[in-house]
Amino acid sequence: MIPFSNGFGMYGQLKQAINNKPPRQLTFCTDFDKTIVINTFIDRGWKQVEPTEAWNLYWANTSNCRSIFNVGNGVSLNDYQLINHFPKHYELVRKDLLVRNIKKYRKELEKEGNPLAEKCEVIQGNHKITRYLHLDFIPVTYGLPSDYNLFVEEYRRYPNSKWILKPTSKSQGEGIFLINNLSRLKKWSRESRNYLHHRFTNKDSYVISRYIDNPLLIGGKKFDLRIYVLVTSFRPLKAYMFRQGFCRFCAMKYDTSVAELDNVYVHLTNVSVQKRGVDYNRLHGGKLGMQNLKLYLEGTRGREVTERLFREIQWLIVHSLKAVAPVIANDRHCFECYGYDIIIDADLKPWLIEVNSSPSMTPTTRNDGILKRKLLENMLSVILPPNGIPDARWRKTPNDRALGDFELLIDETRLCTEDS
Template sequence: LSDDQLVNHFPNHYELTRKDLMVKNIKRYRKELEKEGNPLAEKDENGKYVHLGNKKKKKKKKKKKKNCDHLVQVDFVPVTFMLPADYNLFVEEFRKNPSSTWIMKPCGKAQGKGIFLINKLSQIKKWSRDSRTSSTKKKKGQKEADKRILYVLSFGRGEERFVSQSSKEAYVISLYIDNPLLIGGKKFDLRLYVLVTTYRPLKCYMYKLGFCRFCTVKYTPSTSELDNMFVHLTNVAIQKHGDDYNHIHGGKWTVSNLRLYLESTRGKEVTNKLFDDIHWIIVQSLKAVAPVINNDKHSFECYGYDIIIDDKLKPWLIEVNASPSLSSSTANDRILKYNLINDTLNIV
């Protein structure tokens, strides 16, 4: 490419936008923080990452520890396992709390396709058996593994990634956030747009005009409704087929409306902290993948971040989307996305 040409993706953007690789990179990032003694990786007596909001400096810290003025929970992604590779680890975790609900997602799909919820191991045993059969065959030798390689993706400077048939069939299974913040009794999530122009040094911008996507059916944790995607999945591609879908507002709120609602019901200070935490999560997720992203000078990327908020006003990163939809379902949608495209091009 010549100096005046740009591409709207980083060559290996999938390190952030593919569900399994995002989790893998965030887990690696946590371990690196722990290794260097960064207080962001502090754990409690139960081995869980703790919230470290605005603590004063402690005396006699280890030399390697870094002081941070604003620290939030590093544990911003729900407990997640890759299947079929981590099936045994998942079973071990599931048995610790057999009443928990989990959500299964194919790694490479979008718009809610292939997603389902489970609360019993028997619900995925058939899937597991099929996957294990494939995995067993994979271990029979390097020659057989080589035969299963479908193609090689080249990203310049000798970087290559082998993509096999089994990688296309991979799933992630995450602990379901079963205590979401509800408005009008309905579950919602946030779609936020983040533009990255370079990873090294990291330079990112968050678009102020994000929106909330609401389910059309009131939320219930009842096991009898686990199959009702109109209760659990906020994707417009799913909700627009519901009987209660409103084509005028599209089941959406602007982020500014959400902020006003929370300020009036929870208070301004708590609301400000929530959005500060969301911004921090976005930065941490980008820092987690920065070392592995091919930082091509011709590249930029606008990501669609999906964030869910629980009833304690803790934000959780659900996934990051490459090429977030720019189609509009309402008049407000069209204005928002027109301005998003315009602002993105002005910056790059």
């Protein structure tokens, strides 16, 4: 497929294609050579075309989506066209912006006197700290280099804690590492000075977060949850959660010793990292279905606490979306499927680690392929009207049958109706 960066300069062609009449046959285009994506559309009878031709649905990469919505390009989508990203999706998926928006959201609720922003005092180590009672679902996080002094203050209060450093705009575990002392961070900073100067002058940055060092373990191994969340509108907010999420396990048993601090196969759950290890199981891909996790927790912790855990997971998803809703550029042509990464600690408290705008549609196992195919099919059933023809004027209110394995998280249009 033709990337905008190589030819859209060819914006005239794109504009021409968009100004054309609707294609007689339903059409799609994609920037990805992903079999699951392509076959899902083809099996529905859709025809694959180029982005410069008349299309009904564009499964785009994020940069091409931003290019389409760039005001200077003079492109305006028709009612019969849908695209799979919101223009300012990065307000949710960039690690630094996600944290900034959640902090701002909490402060605004606090200023309003909203009970959701209630605080409480807890003992942490030898210190008494104040934290949010209901909205404490992201680890303590600072941006680097801008918040370096604030981070140092926090580190000195808790000198025995571990921290995890991540590039804000990278994915799949790239560039992530752990530190347990300031000298290690300073050493990294010195060695990376030229690189950092280049990165920061290009408006990139890093985040450093307190490491969740008491994760819930199964079979002695650390895992996180990958949950798919479909958003069809940010204002009003409409979001759905796919019931068939899964756990992603580390291949090696969890070990908090300093000797294993750099061992990615102990600490990082990303499949792209784990599949490079000799202990990676290619049969099940280091994955466990969410329903099996629920059964395990009900058997070991009880049904009541398990149900509370999953209510809290839904809570944090909804409020992370509410935090970014005011700054996301909402557009009726857009929908987006986000990959939420959540870690559960030993006390069964969920922590939001990050959100992905383009969760992988490449299957790692046969079962993974089945799951992702179902995810795509269900997604199309939710975003398309009952007649199956894309229409941006449709209010995206699917019936229960169309939802399939999606469950409604929030629909603010219903809330308004119920309140009136």
